[in-house]
Amino acid sequence: MTRDHRLDPLPPPPPAYRWAVLVFVSLAMFGNYYVYDALGPVIDLMREQLGFSYRQIGLLSTAYNVAALLVLLAGGIFIDRFGTKKAITVFALVCLAAAVLTALTPRYETILAGRFLLGLGSEPLIVAATTALAKWFKGRELSFAFGLNLSISRLGSASADWSTGFAAPLYGNWQDPLWLATAVCGITLTAALLYWMMEQRAQRHYQLGPTEEAEKLRLRDLYAFSPSYWYIVALCVVFYSTVFPFRTFAIDYFQQAHGLDRQAAGLLSSLLPMAAIVITPLFGLWVDRVGRRSFFMAAGSLVMLPLFLLVTYAPPGPDIPLLVPLVGSATVPLTLLLVMLVLGAVFSLIPAVMWPSVAYIVDARRLGSAYAMMTLCQQLGWAVVPLVIGYLNDAFRASPDHPGGYAAGMWFYTALAALGLVFSWLLYRSERGPHGHGLETITMHSAAERIHDRG
Template structure:
């Protein structure tokens, strides 16, 4: 059966598709940098502004609350008006949010900046996800997602590295946030370049038929399959574990393990750095062999003991870790091994999880499906920083009482066990008659 319009125009060339990927991913680089720029200044906020751990958690939750309010509408906007316009609009909101945060002089204003960031950053992620699905479906989609995540997480790593390459800025908490504003402004420039590329491609390349947009209707959510909801549940517990841990990680390494700020930043950065290299490799591998639900289960199993290992295993000898052009620092061997393993999990699960949705959801509902998935992610993510912050305050966590951080680590472990359960349920569902091919679809197979 012929596809209308497909014969009249050529498909986009590989070079054009990869250029699209680069500019969309650079917008995500700025997005991730701005979000993680707050992590290295947690101790400064506590010392210079007198914030409690609970208030630090509230800053993270303000972001997630905004994402909850905007994501379903954002998904509809993407489906209705197109990802091209959405990327530019949401990137502009992120620049404004970064500037508000950097200029803040009080907790309410800083919280307002993080709230505004949530209104732009999470829909921006959804828009970029929809772009990749549009340009790469059937063309090594998992590999494209992996590269996008690698560039995005380079933004996270760069925020951690700023403790080294921008060390003079850390005499106060605001200057690092002004740096993040400049980085996001460059990300907005990349979004505009993507807009120009897609605008130029119209009429020159066949980009697929514009399917009728599915009206956003909460009553129709039952139409998503069980496999979709298992992926959503895994997404919720995975991101509710890893990202809140990263929010407190640099401060935790300083207070509980006695690391210097530069060494703590380098150690924290190894989590996204591992993902930078491993995520596209995992994506390429999965494109070749399938077994997507099985890989998600394996990643969940590996993550389960890691937070308790950080808490209870002997630290081991100090190891010098050097990142060229960034800096170096001595870190305990046990922490180094755990963070590298967590980085592997941080690579494997997202590289498989996000593109899997494109195989089990109808194209015309893809933007709303990704938005709904991200919204559900926020439901868990909004609560976890508040819980961990409250546990740290309740048990008087700090350099004089490192054991006070243990309850929070047990909480992360409980979430990890839920992730393993949902990944197992997905694997069981996809092996049955109602499976969508997550275990079998490869680049060389026919869907």
Template sequence: MNENTTDVFRPKPSPFYRYLVLVFMSLAMFGNYYVYDSIAPIADILKSGLQFSDENIGQLYSVYSIAAVIVLIFGGIIVDKWGTKKSVILFGVICSIAGIITAVSSDFTVMLAGRFLLGVGSEPLIVAITTAIAKWFKGKELSFALGINLFIARMGSVAADNSPSFASGLYVNWQDPLFLAAGLGLLCIVSGIIYYILEANAERKFDLGKAGETDKFILTDIYKFNGSFWLIVLLCVTFYSAVFPFRSFAIKFYMEAHGLSRESAGFYNSILPMASMIATPFIGLLVDFIGKRALLMMFGAILLLPVYLMMAYLGVSLVIPIIMMGVSFSLIPAVMWPSVAYIVEEKRLGTAYSVMTLIQQIGVFAFNWIIGLSNDYSGASAANPEGYNLGLWLFSTLGILAFVFAYFLRKREMGPFGHGLEKGMAAGGR
């Protein structure tokens, strides 16, 4: 018996302890998501109070994506080198400072710097927290833990969208809502510190698993990806470019083009993340059973096709197109991301997901800016609601492209180059 024998027999942390750690890691994500989505509810106030253009508002989102692209490759390396405890605190501090910088000044350049800093901290924070969760939860529990983490994180988006309802008194100016966001953004620091303390204590008392290395981006792997993967990448970038930039301007659009109150517009905008939070896990289970992944991606793209033009030209209730968009937003991601594992070799999955995320962020960067420009070009406003139609046509075009890519993906998967995307457990598939 050697001196390390006592380490072997250290107990595992209790379920309560593990889920306590999960809650605090998830609260850091909540604060992060809230800060990101805090611009949309004040977009009209930024325009009327600070004379920001819609292009400027789009740039406040675009600059986040620029930063995310820059740090995407290096964030995982830092997490591997520093470990999850230090990384969560480092990137949590960056996110919290970013929220404060965005709120303290009416100068557009300062706000832009704050949003850029948010992109620098946010994406690596997500990587660090995901890696930490994988250390605390194993096997079947891991998927459940990641689901809880994402649920709490997206509650940050829902809360930001609905802040005009529960914090209506703050919306007399542009700054108070951003101070609220900065305050909630401090969860990134506070929760990170509590997580650090909990894990440091657990390392002394319990037998913790080791965190695996983060998925690596390997440039040469790009040349080994097949056509099905690139079709999924194209579907990914067109789909997210049609959804996230729309959300950036949706509250302002609902207010000015459809006469909704700020509270109602915020609630309508929150339907997308709420639908995704609730429906995505069930869709994932259904898809595992029935397969038909490419077909379901086609269906999700079809649902997205008419949504924007319905909002522009038909007198139907906004509830109908928003529900259609919510179903699409729940369906496509739930099918698309897991499908990559069927198409790409396991050793190249890190590069595959990095490429998808990088190109997705480039698309979101471009279309936040483009939609802002199109709104300015067309004079979109409460006095000229038709000015939003150009941007809605651009979103519809992206929806058409998403359908085309999903169609060709299904066509390819039904042929000799298929990877089993259409097979489910019911058919004895993978």
């Protein structure tokens, strides 16, 4: 009797194939992050050459978040129905079209539409990329793959800041840097198409395993979420509503309020994503070993509290050389350098602890709803703050001739940081009490024993 080899199970994909997939998915994310952050370095040019107000600039950021909210409410239906290879390619096309639309014309309405379209493509691209990695990696490799993907993605953000140096000749007008971002977005589409071809081939030759279901928001499950979960959600909202809008305006702020040139301001702003690239995985490994998650969230919130007032009122100190290898160098005031380094550390610590902590608090059956609700609330807060900062800058006549006009915005960031400290302290108190979920005590070793016992 001969055996029908067509019935033999397909082998799993070899490691080299999987890591090549990771590279292409991450490159797609690299271009996506670059396009989003390309707005920051041209804010002053848009104000000078196009006459945009800070309020209009803030609305450009908010338009992205509103579109993202619409996508989150729609859930992962498209990804579920058409698969990751088609989803990543379609959303990459949307991002490329958004980049073209943003750079195409000086009309404010067209640029606003471009940023809205970017929100429609960028957020589901992130979900599709996450779903793809979940399909290709499992076990201990999954966390490492996600970490590498995040590092390469954040490199896109840093590169947008660095473009003020390596692409300095383009910054004679507002449009050329955005056309550069459009070209970089071509990497996103190219990587998406290469991923499509790799998955298409793998489906014929390898066993990929089940695809994790895309997250959907189930409002009926919200009753089961504990106060600790909602404290984390509140911290998430105020933390990202502080850091991301600050990054949007940072290069312009350093130029207008502190007199830095564009390259120095870009290098200084890039310290935030650079820290996330390097330090976030290290913080994650550390906290997995020692526990104390709610304590570290509170500690990070406390450290962040005075930073925005320091950049406003503290003496600038002596000029210090800042060198980013292969990118450029500049001299920046010591106070600004120290504040950005500390903020970069906080930007690495809190996310490294906050997002995994939800998995210890929420039942696994409701984890998708928990993360979807957390992201939805994050986008709501993030949508509002740029409008507020733009309004405050305009209302207090912020400009190089009146740098004190930027102080109101810095006080608003400080108020948000204070709220973050309140929520993180409430979380710490809750987790130290009789109804804690183990955020203070669970370590890598005890979590493994817990999973084994449940199995």
